[in-house]
Amino acid sequence: MIIWLCCLIYSVTFCYFSGYLRSGDPGAPGLKFILGFPDWAFWGIVVPWVLCCLLSFWLAFRFIQDADLGEEKDEEAGL
Amino acid sequence: MNFGALAALLIFIAASVWLGTLAHRVVRRSSFVKGYFLGNRGLGAWAVALTATVQSGGTFMGFPSLVYSHGWIVLLWIGSYMAVPITGFMVLGKRLAHLSRQTGAITVPDLFRERFRSPGLGLIASLLIIFFMTAMMVAQFKAGANVMKIAWPGTDVLALSEENTGALDEAYYIGLAVFAATVVGYTLIGGFLAAVWTDLFQSVMMLLGVIVLLALILHQAGNPADATMTAMQNTGPSFAFGPGYSPNPEWQFLPFGLAFSFFCIWPFTGLASPSGVVRVMACKNTATLRRSIFLLSWYNLFIYVPLVIICVCGRSLIPTLPEGKSDEIIPRLAMLTTRGFWGGSFVAGLILAAPFGAIMATVSSYLVVIASGLVRDIYQRFFNPQASDQTIRRLSYATMIAVGLVAVALNIQPVAYLQAVVIFSGTTSAATLLVPLFMACYWRRATAAGTAAAMLVGAVVNIGCYVLGWSGFQQPIGEVTGIRPYFPLEVHPIVFAVGLSFLAGVLISLFTRPPPEEHVSRLFDAN
Numbered sequence: 353m354i355i356w357l358c359c360l361i362y363s364v365t366f367c368y369f370s371g372y373l374r375s376g377d378p379g380a381p382g383l384k385f386i387l388g389f390p391d392w393a394f395w396g397i398v399v400p401w402v403l404c405c406l407l408s409f410w411l412a413f414r415f416i417q418d419a420d421l422g423e424e425k426d427e428e429a430g431l
Numbered sequence: 432m433n434f435g436a437l438a439a440l441l442i443f444i445a446a447s448v449w450l451g452t453l454a455h456r457v458v459r460r461s462s463f464v465k466g467y468f469l470g471n472r473g474l475g476a477w478a479v480a481l482t483a484t485v486q487s488g489g490t491f492m493g494f495p496s497l498v499y500s501h502g503w504i505v506l507l508w509i510g511s512y513m514a515v516p517i518t519g520f521m522v523l524g525k526r527l528a529h530l531s532r533q534t535g536a537i538t539v540p541d542l543f544r545e546r547f548r549s550p551g552l553g554l555i556a557s558l559l560i561i562f563f564m565t566a567m568m569v570a571q572f573k574a575g576a577n578v579m580k581i582a583w584p585g586t587d588v589l590a591l592s593e594e595n596t597g598a599l600d601e602a603y604y605i606g607l608a609v610f611a612a613t614v615v616g617y618t619l620i621g622g623f624l625a626a627v628w629t630d631l632f633q634s635v636m637m638l639l640g641v642i643v644l645l646a647l648i649l650h651q652a653g654n655p656a657d658a659t660m661t662a663m664q665n666t667g668p669s670f671a672f673g674p675g676y677s678p679n680p681e682w683q684f685l686p687f688g689l690a691f692s693f694f695c696i697w698p699f700t701g702l703a704s705p706s707g708v709v710r711v712m713a714c715k716n717t718a719t720l721r722r723s724i725f726l727l728s729w730y731n732l733f734i735y736v737p738l739v740i741i742c743v744c745g746r747s748l749i750p751t752l753p754e755g756k757s758d759e760i761i762p763r764l765a766m767l768t769t770r771g772f773w774g775g776s777f778v779a780g781l782i783l784a785a786p787f788g789a790i791m792a793t794v795s796s797y798l799v800v801i802a803s804g805l806v807r808d809i810y811q812r813f814f815n816p817q818a819s820d821q822t823i824r825r826l827s828y829a830t831m832i833a834v835g836l837v838a839v840a841l842n843i844q845p846v847a848y849l850q851a852v853v854i855f856s857g858t859t860s861a862a863t864l865l866v867p868l869f870m871a872c873y874w875r876r877a878t879a880a881g882t883a884a885a886m887l888v889g890a891v892v893n894i895g896c897y898v899l900g901w902s903g904f905q906q907p908i909g910e911v912t913g914i915r916p917y918f919p920l921e922v923h924p925i926v927f928a929v930g931l932s933f934l935a936g937v938l939i940s941l942f943t944r945p946p947p948e949e950h951v952s953r954l955f956d957a958n
Binding site: 385388389390397398400401402404405407408409411412413 | 507510512516655722725729732736740
């Protein structure tokens with residue numbers, strides 16, 4: 353659960369920074385591109401996105417424990 | 432004449448229907464209800480990952496329309512998708528799958544009913560779910576019809592001239608009919624599994640479609656950096672920055688507060704969507720869930736980021752579009768970039784299979800949820816608990832057809848901005864279900880009354896703000912569309928809806944009688 357909160361805060365902060373970068377630049381001069389993306393978009397969104405994917409690899413294959421989901425209750429009995 | 436595109440779409444449709452019939456055989460294996468509405472809990476990782484998402488017509492028609500209209504900032508608008516699989520599956524996934532097995536729940540209202548031993552709660556959940564899912568689904572029908580319209584031979588869509596409108600409209604209605612018949616057809620035959628398997632097939636096609644279109648467009652528009660510069664000639668410098676370009680200088684697309692709230696929206700709506708929840712309930716085991724997180728993260732990355740690139744470049748290739756037509760940018764780009772080489776129109780059709788597939792996937796999933804809501808949660812629970820499999824089956828078929836007809840009827844005069852309806856439906860879904868799902872999964876002290884309060888407060892606040900917005904309390908931010916909410920403090924109402932829902936849920940639970948200990952213990956404590 354805490355992980356989720358961390359993820360959310362971390363991602364929101366990232367975009368805070370990219371936002372900060374962008375709102376300081378209202379005019380066309382200074383528009384730089386990295387791999388075709390505007391620089392703020394690259395650092396603020398693309399990079400964290402890839403990082404999240406890598407994180408998901410770690411989460412999926414190392415971190416999360418498998419749990420027995422339990423027996424299925426007979427649904428007829430519930431009616 | 433571009434028959435190729437239509438041919439590709441028809442093949443795509445045929446494949447989907449075939450998958451539907453395959454699903455039908457699996458349904459017969461156990462009780463009708465469990466098979467038809469939950470696929471006997473046999474979903475593997477690919478199925479859960481690629482279908483539990485909010486991929487829809489919105490992804491390929493609405494979202495691109497926003498990128499085309501407003502520029503690079505939309506990447507931020509959609510940015511929180513990077514965290515969606517992680518938060519979605521991790522936070523609620525395991526617990527939901529577990530809880531649904533313990534309670535034998537097949538649908539989301541089932542889950543609430545059994546968890547809290549309250550038929551009333553189940554009913555409230557059913558009604559709310561049916562409401563917002565129908566809204567979403569109706570909008571999808573329009574999108575589906577539009578794709579067919581554009582693919583239809585003889586309508587030279589790229590001409591954009593007035594005299595074409597007659598033929599275009601006709602194609603739209605044909606498209607609507609074909610689309611409706613197909614989707615309702617295969618969903619009806621195969622139920623939940625049909626929806627899931629076709630979703631899966633369609634998701635793969637979507638990825639392919641996006642990649643092909645990306646390649647074509649980079650070939651034609653060149654470097655995205657150059658394309659952005661060209662696009663800015665038509666729009667303005669704000670195309671490459673926040674808050675995004677708007678034709679009306681008074682209006683701001685994504686001021687910071689709104690950006691923040693959208694960043695919260697996607698993970699929340701992803702968590703709490705009934706069709707997503709149902710898939711989690713249907714998964715085979717926790718290994719499936721884990722792998723889904725991984726698969727979905729990459730999948731999202733490869734769908735959304737290329738789409739932004741495509742549409743930004745698209746703006747340089749198609750400098751302007753008439754009002755309300757920007758929803759069609761992806762199909763138009765598909766047709767444009769494939770013009771002129773042999774087999775081009777077939778390739779265009781394949782690309783169009785992407786939005787088309789997304790739309791079909793959403794509609795089929797939602798049809799299943801709505802039908803299950805009406806048939807199981809309302810009819811079977813309240814009117815006829817002894818109903819035979821035969822009766823349930825017939826009723827389910829009838830319901831789906833009826834819902835399909837309603838959707839078609841409502842699309843004779845279609846809605847202007849698809850994405851706005853998608854967001855309305857998604858946020859209402861989240862406002863209604865997010866806190867209740869958390870309470871059901873993690874809070875022992877939660878009571879039926881508290882959960883009901885949380886649902887109702889969330890729904891009312893979100894819908895209320897939309898009603899306010901619709902009746903004229905407009906602010907010059909966000910999308911330019913009739914379906915928009917009032918943004919309290921320039922933030923999307925969902926934030927307040929969820930907050931108030933939480934307060935209501937907690938307070939009312941504490942003020943009402945605690946649930947019987949042995950019931951809660953059975954669901955919370957390990958055996």
